[in-house]
Amino acid sequence: MGIPKVAIVGRPNVGKSSLLNWMAGKLLSVVDPTAGVTRDRVTWMMHEKDRYFELVDTGGIGIVDSDDLSDDIERQIDVGLSECDLLLFVVDAKAGITPLDQEVAERLRRIDKPMLMVVNKCDSSKLDIEAGGFLRLANLPQVITSVTGNRNRADLLKAIAVHLPEAGDDESEEGANLFEAPEMRLAIVGRRNVGKSTFINQLAQSERVIVSEIAGTTRDSIDIRFDVDGRSFVAIDTPGVRKRKSLENNIEFYGLVRAQKSIRRADVVLMFFDATQTVSRVDKQLVEEITKHHKPCVFVVNKWDLAQEEEMTIEKWGEYLVSSFASMRHVPIAVLTAKDGRNIRQLVNLTQTIYKQAQTRIGTGKLNRAVKMAVDNNPPAHRKNKRAKIYYATQVATAPPTIVVKCNEPKLFDESWKRYLLGFLREVSPFHEVPIRMIMRSRSDEDLDKDLPDIQLRNTDDLRDESTHSTPLTDVSTAADTATAGDEPAD
Numbered sequence: 063m064g065i066p067k068v069a070i071v072g073r074p075n076v077g078k079s080s081l082l083n084w085m086a087g088k089l090l091s092v093v094d095p096t097a098g099v100t101r102d103r104v105t106w107m108m109h110e111k112d113r114y115f116e117l118v119d120t121g122g123i124g125i126v127d128s129d130d131l132s133d134d135i136e137r138q139i140d141v142g143l144s145e146c147d148l149l150l151f152v153v154d155a156k157a158g159i160t161p162l163d164q165e166v167a168e169r170l171r172r173i174d175k176p177m178l179m180v181v182n183k184c185d186s187s188k189l190d191i192e193a194g195g196f197l198r199l200a201n202l203p204q205v206i207t208s209v210t211g212n213r214n215r216a217d218l219l220k221a222i223a224v225h226l227p228e229a230g231d232d233e234s235e236e237g238a239n240l241f242e243a244p245e246m247r248l249a250i251v252g253r254r255n256v257g258k259s260t261f262i263n264q265l266a267q268s269e270r271v272i273v274s275e276i277a278g279t280t281r282d283s284i285d286i287r288f289d290v291d292g293r294s295f296v297a298i299d300t301p302g303v304r305k306r307k308s309l310e311n312n313i314e315f316y317g318l319v320r321a322q323k324s325i326r327r328a329d330v331v332l333m334f335f336d337a338t339q340t341v342s343r344v345d346k347q348l349v350e351e352i353t354k355h356h357k358p359c360v361f362v363v364n365k366w367d368l369a370q371e372e373e374m375t376i377e378k379w380g381e382y383l384v385s386s387f388a389s390m391r392h393v394p395i396a397v398l399t400a401k402d403g404r405n406i407r408q409l410v411n412l413t414q415t416i417y418k419q420a421q422t423r424i425g426t427g428k429l430n431r432a433v434k435m436a437v438d439n440n441p442p443a444h445r446k447n448k449r450a451k452i453y454y455a456t457q458v459a460t461a462p463p464t465i466v467v468k469c470n471e472p473k474l475f476d477e478s479w480k481r482y483l484l485g486f487l488r489e490v491s492p493f494h495e496v497p498i499r500m501i502m503r504s505r506s507d508e509d510l511d512k513d514l515p516d517i518q519l520r521n522t523d524d525l526r527d528e529s530t531h532s533t534p535l536t537d538v539s540t541a542a543d544t545a546t547a548g549d550e551p552a553d
Contacts, residue, residue, distance in 0.1 A: 064230065065236055066114075067147055067148075068108075068150060069146035070117065070118065070120060072166055073123055073162035073165070074123075076122075076153055076154040076182055078122070080182075084212075084215060085117060086108070110220070112234075113226055114236070115222065115223075121136075123139060147227050148225055148226055151166065151170060151177055151178070151202065153196050154183050155184045155193060157183075158195070159196060163196075167200050178205060178221055178225055180205050180218065183210075184206045184208045186208075245293050246296075246330060246413065246417050247298060247330075249324040249328030249330075252336075253342060257364040257400045260400040261362075264400055264406050265297050265410075267288075285298055290410055298327075325351050326355055329417055332362050332413070337366050337368060337374065337397070346386075346387075356462035356497040360409065360416065361387075361390075363395065363396070364398060365399065366397040367404075376395070376397055392488060392494065396409050420462060423463075424463075426454075426455075429457060432490045433483070433487070435490075442479045448471065450470065450474035452468070452469045453469060465501070467502045480500065480502070487500075
């Protein structure tokens with residue numbers, strides 16, 4: 063049987079998304095007074111009374127969508143109803159029974175599944191007496207709740223656990239596995255209508271999110287768990303982003319914030335581009351966000367089938383992206399056609415490779431030999447009649463690889479030389495395709511006796527780690543430059 067699913071259903075604006083966020087204890091679904099905000103199914107795993115179950119938020123039943131996506135939303139609702147093991151029929155105590163509530167109740171009568179009625183928005187006990195009136199819609203067990211008043215959350219979770227079907231033999235094991243952290247989180251970001259949701263559906267092997275030619279279809283950040291070769295991953299589908307001055311309402315602004323948050327919590331970011339469109343200001347804003355948080359990244363050029371019709375080549379797109387994002391020359395570039403699944407498996411393999419790079423450590427001795435060679439090849443210039451000196455360097459963290467460089471005075475090193483040093487380190491270290499965070503720190507006089515080891519090397523071959531190079535992929539290009547690094551050093 064697996065993990066039971068609990069679907070939250072009802073007309074628009076009865077508080078379904080707020081209920082999901084409240085029970086999960088996390089901000090998962092977009093909450094806004096505008097009807098029809100939730101379009102895709104938003105899910106979250108729960109553990110209550112030794113039972114595991116999946117909460118599923120659905121779009122409001124009966125809404126006429128402003129972007130003419132009503133049929134797509136209804137299809138997502140139908141999938142949620144057909145797959146669930148328990149239904150939560152949510153009504154609004156303040157508004158009372160409405161014609162849409164009656165429509166929802168009529169629809170649910172045709173479904174032979176366990177149900178609970180959640181009388182929501184009972185912000186005070188005075189409204190509790192209104193709950194009995196909703197029994198005219200359906201004679202179901204009731205739970206009175208208030209998200210804003212934080213009333214009866216424990217009672218609702220207990221009622222859900224009681225009304226779930228009997229647990230299968232594999233529920234505990236599968237549920238425990240799902241609560242384990244995935245091996246990697248992939249954030250899929252990009253401007254509107256570049257094919258992110260199509261890619262997510264290919265990963266999930268199902269119509270998990272609505273796909274439409276209408277820009278801005280996805281409004282929530284949706285976590286999709288998928289497996290590759292027995293390994294568990296999470297893909298985060300984010301709302302498409304557009305220019306700040308073009309944000310029409312709170313929903314779109316909230317979508318921008320969710321995309322930024324998804325970048326921060328991801329292990330690897332897939333930055334999507336449309337092969338038929340030029341790089342936009344929004345693309346540059348998203349890349350700046352990725353750079354700011356030192357996230358490993360892959361530039362993904364989608365809709366490659368359309369680009370080939372225009373005789374576009376991988377080399378041309380690679381050169382274009384390198385010229386557009388000079389500080390991201392280390393980022394691998396992959397091309398794919400999400401709608402037919404072309405190159406998706408290779409892309410997942412590539413993300414695993416660069417994630418492994420971000421988790422790698424380089425020995426202090428090897429790092430110091432590399433720094434000494436960089437200084438010997440290109441000494442930093444004198445500034446303010448002072449000579450810039452580096453005493454030693456050490457890696458202090460991974461993901462991102464963080465290197466602390468002890469020197470006499472950080473301000474003596476200009477930005478171009480620090481970029482040179484980062485580029486040199488990337489070439490001779492395991493960090494060929496991931497950002498390196500370099501922190502230059504001065505040290506006290508009593509530490510000055512720990513100078514760099516006096517080791518002479520003929521070339522950089524002794525510093526290379528051949529095991530860290532990526533395996534070449536079909537239709538994948540990697541751009542690297544030894545003189546430019548992906549991140550500005552932090553002082």
